[in-house]
Amino acid sequence: EIVLTQSPGTLSLSPGERATLSCRASQSVSSSYLAWYQQKPGQAPRLLIYDTSSRATGIPDRFSGSGSGTDFTLTISRLEPEDFAVYYCQQYDHSPETFGQGTKVEVK
Amino acid sequence: QVQLVQSGAEVKKPGSSVKVSCKASGGTFSNSAISWVRQAPGQGLEWMGVIIPIFGTANYPQKFQARVTITADKSTSTAYMDLSSLRSEDTAVYYCARVRSGYEFNAFDIWGQGTMVTVSS
Numbered sequence: 008e009i010v011l012t013q014s015p016g017t018l019s020l021s022p023g024e025r026a027t028l029s030c031r032a033s034q035s036v037s038s039s040y041l042a043w044y045q046q047k048p049g050q051a052p053r054l055l056i057y058d059t060s061s062r063a064t065g066i067p068d069r070f071s072g073s074g075s076g077t078d079f080t081l082t083i084s085r086l087e088p089e090d091f092a093v094y095y096c097q098q099y100d101h102s103p104e105t106f107g108q109g110t111k112v113e114v115k
Numbered sequence: 116q117v118q119l120v121q122s123g124a125e126v127k128k129p130g131s132s133v134k135v136s137c138k139a140s141g142g143t144f145s146n147s148a149i150s151w152v153r154q155a156p157g158q159g160l161e162w163m164g165v166i167i168p169i170f171g172t173a174n175y176p177q178k179f180q181a182r183v184t185i186t187a188d189k190s191t192s193t194a195y196m197d198l199s200s201l202r203s204e205d206t207a208v209y210y211c212a213r214v215r216s217g218y219e220f221n222a223f224d225i226w227g228q229g230t231m232v233t234v235s236s
Contacts, residue, residue, distance in 0.1 A: 052160065057224075063222075105162065108159045
């Protein structure tokens with residue numbers, strides 16, 4: 008099974024700053040089958056990015072995804088108050104589908 | 116816009132089973148696949164399996180193969196996840212989620228609200 012390792016575990020930033028979240032896979036995720044989700048307390052996850060870099064419906068363009076092979080990145084260009092949450096990456100290239108352990112973006 | 120509406124919270128004894136439902140509201144499953152994902156308290160997300168309702172075939176990761184059964188009723192656009200031989204470690208929020216673009220494996224674009232299952236003696 009592919010293990011996804013997210014870093015850092017916690018990112019402390021201020022509104023307006025840029026956030027860069029990393030997701031590293033234990034083996035290559037071919038066809039860029041990687042997604043990113045946002046989860047707020049008490050809520051279901053929300054799809055932000057699929058296929059490495061495609062934004063889901065209704066997702067603002069301050070969210071962007073990039074990467075290939077084993078290294079992937081989610082970038083939030085300017086943090087808005089509503090962006091403070093936990094973010095998960097997911098690979099759906101190999102079964103079983105797996106998720107990273109999450110990165111918490113908190114207010115500094 | 117399709118929404119996924121799940122059944123309510125459950126409290127179960129160790130060794131028993133639980134069945135959680137997931138109904139498409141405002142539409143149907145159409146050709147979509149439905150996956151199940153769980154999240155233990157304070158923990159991350161764990162994929163439990165997927166079903167394509169129009170075919171009725173399910174796919175499970177090895178970890179859950181012996182204890183999970185995912186089914187779907189096309190006539191009511193409802194999917195079900197049955198987990199047997201419950202133990203305390205199964206205490207979690209269980210989510211159903213639609214797999215985007217009609218594929219069996221893809222990102223999850225619509226999620227249910229989650230169902231809390233508590234296993235306690």
